[in-house]
Each structure stands twice: as structure tokens, then as C-alpha cells.
Amino acid sequence: MSESSKPKNVSRRGFVKYAAGAVGVAALAGLAYYAGTQMVPPPPPQKAVNNVHIVLYGHHDEGSWDPQLYETLMSAVTKLPETFHVTVSEGVAAEAADTTLELAAKNNDLVIASTIVYEGAVKSVAPRFPNVHFVMEQDPIGLNPKSIVKETDYPSNVIILGPGCMTNQYVIGALAAKLVGPNAKLGFIQSLDIPVTVHTGAELRLGARSVYPGMEVMREIIGDFVNPVKNRDAISFMADNGVKAVYVEQDDTSGILEAVAKGIYVIPAYKDLRALAPDNVLCSSVWNWEPGWSAILDAHAKGQWDRLRSENWYWEMTLANLGLGLGTYGNMVTDDLKSFAEKLKSDISSGAVSVPYVDTW
Numbered sequence: 001m002s003e004s005s006k007p008k009n010v011s012r013r014g015f016v017k018y019a020a021g022a023v024g025v026a027a028l029a030g031l032a033y034y035a036g037t038q039m040v041p042p043p044p045p046q047k048a049v050n051n052v053h054i055v056l057y058g059h060h061d062e063g064s065w066d067p068q069l070y071e072t073l074m075s076a077v078t079k080l081p082e083t084f085h086v087t088v089s090e091g092v093a094a095e096a097a098d099t100t101l102e103l104a105a106k107n108n109d110l111v112i113a114s115t116i117v118y119e120g121a122v123k124s125v126a127p128r129f130p131n132v133h134f135v136m137e138q139d140p141i142g143l144n145p146k147s148i149v150k151e152t153d154y155p156s157n158v159i160i161l162g163p164g165c166m167t168n169q170y171v172i173g174a175l176a177a178k179l180v181g182p183n184a185k186l187g188f189i190q191s192l193d194i195p196v197t198v199h200t201g202a203e204l205r206l207g208a209r210s211v212y213p214g215m216e217v218m219r220e221i222i223g224d225f226v227n228p229v230k231n232r233d234a235i236s237f238m239a240d241n242g243v244k245a246v247y248v249e250q251d252d253t254s255g256i257l258e259a260v261a262k263g264i265y266v267i268p269a270y271k272d273l274r275a276l277a278p279d280n281v282l283c284s285s286v287w288n289w290e291p292g293w294s295a296i297l298d299a300h301a302k303g304q305w306d307r308l309r310s311e312n313w314y315w316e317m318t319l320a321n322l323g324l325g326l327g328t329y330g331n332m333v334t335d336d337l338k339s340f341a342e343k344l345k346s347d348i349s350s351g352a353v354s355v356p357y358v359d360t361w
Contacts, residue, residue, distance in 0.1 A: 050082060050301050053104040054112040055089045055097065063226070063251040064271040066090075069114050069137070069289060076293035082301035097121035105129040110300050113137065116162075126155040133300050137289075138162030138314070139196045143357045151313045159309055161292045163317040165357045166203050167348050168324040172247065172267055172285060173207025175341045179265070179282065179332065180244040182212040187238040187246030188219045189231060189255060195359035197249060200269075200285070202358040204247050218243055219361065228254035239264045245282055256281065265332065272327030283341075284327035291321050320349035 052073075060070035070088065077084045087108070092100050097113070098121040104111045105125060113122050113136040126134045138160045142148050145164035154160065176186055186208055188201035205217040218241065220234035231254050235246055239262035247267040248255030256277050259266035265282040274281045292315045299308035317323025326345075329338055347353040 048083065048301075050084045050110065050297070051108040052077070052084050052086045052110045052112065052297070053089065053108040054086065055092050055100050055104060055114055055118065057092060057115045057117060058251070059090045060088055064253075064269065064273065065225075065251045066114065068271040068287060072288060072290040073112070073293050076290045076297060080294065080298055080301070082298070084297065084301075092118075094118065094121075098124055101125040101134075102128070105132045105134075109133065110135070110297070122158060123154065126158050130155075130157055132157060133305055134158045135161055135296055140164060140166050140199050140357075141196075145314045145316055146312075149314045151310075154313070156306075156309065159296055159305075159312070160314045161289060161296065161317070162314075163287070163324055164314075165355060166200050166285070166324065167319050167355045168285060168326060168345075169200050169203035169247075170207035170210075170355045171319075171341055171344050171348070172283060172326060173204035173209075174211050174344055175207075175326070175333070175337060176204075176245040176247075176265070176267065176282060177208040177211040177215055178337055178340060182215065184244040185238075185242045186215065186217045187235065187243040188217055189234055189246060189248040189250060190219055190221045191225045191249045191251075192223065193221050198361050199357070199359040200249055201247065202361060203355070206355070206358060216242075222250065225249075225251040228252060231255055232258040235259060235264075235266075236262060247285065265330070274328040274330055278331050281330045282333065283329050286325040286327045287317065288323050288325055289317070291323050292317060318349070319345050 054070065054073060056066045056069065058066040060066055074086065077086060089100050089104065094117045097118040101111060101113065101121050102125050110133045113134065115137050116139050119136065122134055122136045134157055136158060140163045143165050149160060188204060190201055191197050201219060208215045208217060218238050222230050231250050235255055235258040238246055243264060245265035246259060249269050253273065253276060256266050256268060256273065260277050260280050266280055267282050267285055269285045270287050272284045272286055274284060295308065296315060299305050326341065344353065348355055
């Protein structure tokens with residue numbers, strides 16, 4: 001996003017000289033001049049430009065994780081009244097994060113680290129640039145994350161942005177169970193074999209079993225966030241063994257392709273991807289960073305960083321603030337099923353339904 005052009009300031013002294021010259025010309029021409037009968041308003045003051053740099057692990061136009069981060073950031077920027085100039089670093093490995101963040105901090109006043117993989121680099125670089133603000137993405141860590149991450153765990157110029165518990169997964173599991181019925185199975189394609197990635201599937205299974213206590217959920221661990229061959233093979237096997245809807249924790253669209261080929265429903269991760277296959281994409285497990293970006297960027301631009309951070313050093317994405325969601329429902333989701341899902345979302349947001357944090361299978 002490039003900086004928009006701005007009108008040049010005209011100094012008051014320059015305006016007075018111009019007016020005096022005009023009076024002289026008018027007098028020579030024998031015309032009457034009445035001082036002060038017409039005032040030309042000064043141009044509006046120029047807005048300060050906030051320079052923002054986001055460091056991406058992947059690319060802003062490949063997959064779903066990085067595009068979702070980038071697109072929600074740009075959406076927030078275009079809706080805020082302040083002026084922002086956004087630049088991007090792409091394909092930054094963990095080993096290069098320290099150098100990349102340092103270079104970004106030298107030329108920007110807000111730097112975004114798009115993955116928890118950069119945590120060490122953020123903790124190293126941020127103290128060296130106390131006048132630069134940093135935002136770091138965080139993966140789910142538990143209920144009430146501000147009781148887990150203390151305000152003093154990170155430098156005062158760092159705000160953490162991410163979910164605490166993936167309650168949207170609970171809703172997705174319940175919705176999928178309602179759709180496929182008690183005799184069908186659900187599937188879970190897990191990326192890495194670590195607790196945080198177990199969590200997304202475990203919450204989905206909890207939701208499904210809140211509808212049908214004995215519902216079976218098949219699981220396959222891929223060992224990576226992108227492995228199209230293994231992913232498609234796993235989904236094909238699941239479909240052949242009674243799975244009617246599968247949640248795919250992968251950073252590509254290969255799972256959607258295989259679900260279409262096998263005639264089953266699919267829930268992609270991170271971004272609303274219904275448009276790719278509206279007859280197969282049941283809904284999406286959406287991570288919506290935009291509300292967080294908006295709050296943090298607005299506070300940064302208005303000089304209210306300290307106030308925001310004192311309240312939200314961990315800015316939690318939830319169903320209630322639209323940081324988590326289901327995206328757009330697929331064609332197979334009836335009005336009754338939509339009403340069921342929306343009520344469950346509302347009940348979770350209000351506290352009427354309590355969803356535990358689970359990260360074991």
C-alpha cells in the first residue's frame with residue numbers, strides 16, 4: 001500500500017506576501033480593494049504516516065495462513081481513518097527472523113511477526129528498539145490467556161495477538177455432527193504432532209460428541225502444514241471408511257480437491273474458502289485477525305499504545321469479538337442448521353455454554 005499524495009502546505013507568511021502583491025496590482029489598475037472581504041482557508045494539515053511492516057513465514061498470495069494474515073491487515077488499514085504505509089517481508093525462515101525484524105524496526109514504527117516461530121527473535125529485537133511497537137501472533141494456549149501470559153513476559157512495546165481456545169472448532173464439530181448424522185464419522189487431518197495442533201481436532205470432537213456422544217472421529221497426523229500427497233491419501237482413506245466430513249489443518253487447498261473427488265464435506269483451516277467448492281465446503285475454521293489489527297493499529301496511531309497494552313497485552317481472538325468464526329456456510333447447510341450453529345456461538349459467547357480447553361487426543 002503506497003502513501004497517498006498530500007497537498008503542500010502554504011505558509012501564512014507566503015499568503016500575506018501574495019495578498020500584498022495583489023493589492024498593489026489592483027491599486028495601479030484603479031480598482032477598489034477592501035482588505036479582509038475574502039479569506040482563502042488554509043489547506044488541511046497533513047496526516048502523520050504510520051509505517052507498518054509485516055514479516056511472513058510464507059507468501060501473502062500462497063496458501064491460506066499468510067494470505068489471511070495479510071488480507072485482514074490490509075482490510076483493517078483501509079477502514080481506519082489514520083494513514084498507514086504497509087510493507088512486507090516474505091518467506092522468512094526462523095533463522096532469518098532476528099535480522100529481518102531488526103531491519104524492519106530501523107525503518108518502521110510498527111512491526112508484525114506473523115508466527116510464534118519468531119518469538120525468540122521478537123524478545124531479542126524489541127528491547128533494542130523501545131520506540132518501535134511490535135505485534136506477535138500467538139497460537140491457542142488455554143482459557144483466559146492473560147492469566148497464562150503475564151504482562152511482564154514480553155517487553156512493554158510488544159502486544160500478543162491470537163486465540164486462547166478454539167471455541168469455533170467446538171461449534172464446527174457440533175454442526176458437522178448434526179449434518180452427517182449419528183451413524184457417520186468425522187475426520188481430522190492434523191498437521192504436526194504437538195499439543196496446540198491436537199487442540200483444534202480435540203475441540204471439534206468435543207463439539208461433535210455434544211450432539212452424538214459416541215460419534216467416531218478418525219485422525220491422521222501429516223507431520224507438516226503442507227503435504228498434498230499425504231493429505232489427499234489420508235482423506236481418500238477416511239472417505240472409504242465412513243467419514244462424511246473432514247476438518248483439514250493444512251495450509252493449502254489439496255484437502256478441498258480430494259473431498260470434492262470423494263464426494264464428502266470438508267472444513268478448511270484459517271480462511272473462508274467456501275467459494276472454491278460451495279457444495280463441499282461445509283464451513284471454514286476462520287482465524288480473523290482484523291478486529292485485533294484494528295484495535296492495535298488505532299491505538300498505535302493515536303498514541304494510546306500503553307493504555308491498550310495495560311488492558312490487552314494479550315489481545316484474544318474469540319467468537320464474541322469475531323476473531324474466530326465459521327466463515328460462510330456451504331450449500332448443504334439448511335436454515336435450521338444455521339440457526340443451530342448461530343445459537344451455539346451466541347451461547348458460548350455469553351457464557352451460557354462453557355467449552356473446556358483440550359489439547360490431548
